[in-house]
Amino acid sequence: MNVDEKPTFKPNDPITRLQAIRLILKEKGIVDSFDVANPGFVDVSPDDVGYEEIAMAAELGIINGKVNAQGKRYFDPNGKLTRAQAAAILVTAYDLKGTVPTDFKDVPKGNWAHNYISTLVANNITTGYSNGEFKPTINITSQHFATFMARSLDDHFKPMK
Template identity: 30%
Template sequence: MTCQTPDVPVSSVAVSGSGVSNGVLSLVKGKSAQLTASVSPSNATNKTVTWSSSNAAIATVTGTGYVSAVKAGTATVTASAGGKSASVRVTVTDPSSSQRFSDVPSGAWYASSVDWAASNGVVSGYGDGRFGPADSVSRAQMVALLYNLAVKEGDAKAVSYKTPKSSSFSDVPVSAWYAKQVSWAAAYGVVSGYGNGRFGPADMVSRGQAAAMLRNFARYRGVSGSSASASFSDVPSGAWYASSVSWVVSNGVASGYGNGKFGPSDVASRAQAVAMLQKLDKLTASPSSSLSISGDGVSDGKLSLAKGSTVQLSAVNVPSGASTVTWWSDDDAVAVTGTGLVIGVKAGSGVVHVQAGGKSAVLTVTVK
């Protein structure tokens, strides 16, 4: 009789190395560091580790975990084994660089934001030494910026997202440079199409649209933020973008023009976009809330319900000092009771919020 030893699955992977702190490794251009992956349990059947970099133009990694800093920016280095993985965000600086772009003077109001975005791999220039701060931003470009921000923040869903084999939009071919980013954003509710099967990748982003995308990104990252209202003479209270404009303004992500107007129909510039992203990153890079929502069918911050059905939700990791747990929904397609029972009222989607002890979490609910 032959006895077979049962496979022992990998339960976790951890990455360490000199200079790694809280999942971040800082390197100067031209320098290197040796990373080590620890696979648990020690008797796992498949302990073979593979290494990868999200952007080899910024930081490369060998098959043994040796990381080399190529140019200024941010990349995510990942170690995988037995279906599990762990990542380190590598930030590369270039002390020899003074003025990064020829058309971004050091005294410009947006200079520090452009430098932040370029250093962290959120944006790049045109290749001729220019950044184009006054140039307009297309919908495809805005989604790409948000995807890059998610990667910069070490978001696992963005880092591991793969380009789909088919596109959900008729005007977004899978071969397009922005196909993965648009698919990711649509899949996680960061952006939506026009309702006719089109996304409009070449259409310019208005400030109203940008506000909605930024707010949706914060929800995706689990940040509710302030819900205070903001009043502008050119933002009607019933406009589809009104609540998003209030959100970005009340949370310090964007501001008006100083004359009582926000300019929701104005096209957003590249300088404005990176300035808003830098402010958004302060909210979403390390979400202040470890609170989360669980329940039958909840996955990746989303839940699908049939009209008329219910699911009992639970708040997980409620702060010990919290006296109350508050639930609410921001759309009439979805209702939620004070105990977390969510109800599919009508076809559509909405966001369920929970707050406890100063912490918050959100769940996107789709009713079919």
């Protein structure tokens, strides 16, 4: 982006993993002056854009990253955030509690994200899709991430039951 360009919000575009972390840190008032340890992600170095935010999010326990075929941890900052990953990040970042039985046909109990998604449902942050799915593996759009985040922060944004 050119320095003179203003950032734009493209609600239907997928959000990247780094963008999501930046939004959460900014909302929490953690915006600069990071003094953090190297998180040990093989794809992020101190010279990379977003390194400090990624390191801070890792230090706060908001993110764990992914593991590649060689067993090494990586973050994938420009990768698109999935709906399941968004659930995990939001539950962790905002210390959301509680679970409810969910019957999303695409999120069985053995799924790594089941409890995170169940916690979002318990907190009235999501209801999933009308066809009974949560669609955990699709990329979350900027507008859906912003909606989930707003509902995590303020009950006024939650749908009426």
